[in-house]
Amino acid sequence: MSRCAAVGDCRYDARPLDRTDPGLRMTTIRRATLSDLEALAALFDGYRQFYEQAPDRARARDFIAARLSKNESVILLAEDDAGRALGFIQMYPTFCSISAAPIYILSDLFVDPAGRRAGTGRQLMRAAEEQARADGMVRLDLTTAHTNSLAQALYESLGWQLDRVYRAYNKAIAD
Numbered sequence: 001m002s003r004c005a006a007v008g009d010c011r012y013d014a015r016p017l018d019r020t021d022p023g024l025r026m027t028t029i030r031r032a033t034l035s036d037l038e039a040l041a042a043l044f045d046g047y048r049q050f051y052e053q054a055p056d057r058a059r060a061r062d063f064i065a066a067r068l069s070k071n072e073s074v075i076l077l078a079e080d081d082a083g084r085a086l087g088f089i090q091m092y093p094t095f096c097s098i099s100a101a102p103i104y105i106l107s108d109l110f111v112d113p114a115g116r117r118a119g120t121g122r123q124l125m126r127a128a129e130e131q132a133r134a135d136g137m138v139r140l141d142l143t144t145a146h147t148n149s150l151a152q153a154l155y156e157s158l159g160w161q162l163d164r165v166y167r168a169y170n171k172a173i174a175d
Contacts (some may be wrong), residue, residue: 002088004013005157006091008051009109011070026080026081026084027078027079027080027081027118027119027120027123028078028079028081029072029076029077029078029079029081029123029142030076030079031070031075031076031077031122031131032068032075032076032077032088034065034068034069036063036075036077036109037065037068038061038062039077039085039088040064040075040077040088041057041060041061041064042057042060042083042085043085043087043088043110043112044063044064044088044108044110045057045059045060046110046112046113047088047108047110048060050110052101052144055072057161065066065138067090070159072092073091073092073093073107074090074091074092074104074131074135075088075089076088076089076091076124076127076128076131077112078111078120078123078124080114085112085115085122086112086114086115086118086120087109087110087111087112087115087124088108088110088124089106089108089109089110089128090105090106090107090108090109090126091104091105091106091107091123091128091131091132092105092107093138094138095140099138099139101137101138101139101140102136102137102138102141103132103133103137103138103139103140103141104128104132104135104140104141105140105141105142106128106140106141106142107142109124109125109142111124117166118143121151122154122158125155125158126158128140129158142155142160143168
């Protein structure tokens with residue numbers, strides 16, 4: 001359930017899907033701020049390592065700090081009821097020329113291994129959709145590795161459609 005005092009000021013409370021484990025805790029998802037930088041840096045560094053990048057907490061911290069201070073992305077942070085960071089989702093605002101409307105590119109989704117299998121990724125995805133709606137976006141786009149079958153199953157279970165019309169290309173500009 002969402003509690004939004006104003007657009008962009010949303011908090012989402014969600015219970016883990018498997019309530020048979022009495023040790024599971026309440027998860028809160030909220031929009032991250034610069035005061036969350038250390039927790040986000042740790043999560044973002046873990047995310048980059050998942051994609052086979054060398055550990056570099058300082059680089060992760062600098063990157064997230066720049067995005068938040070310049071208001072270039074929206075980051076939702078999942079925490080347990082003790083305030084421990086469980087995961088995050090990062091979205092970048094852009095536009096779809098064909099729709100002539102704003103969209104978010106859902107760039108990053110990561111749940112710390114200790115917080116997995118409790119529905120946190122699903123909760124983050126649902127919160128991202130609600131945040132996008134509150135921010136006036138008409139669509140969310142994402143890409144994932146062909147080998148990331150767990151993420152693909154999550155996306156499809158939430159109604160995401162595999163794009164069979166367009167191919168994605170990229171070209172490195174910097175070394």
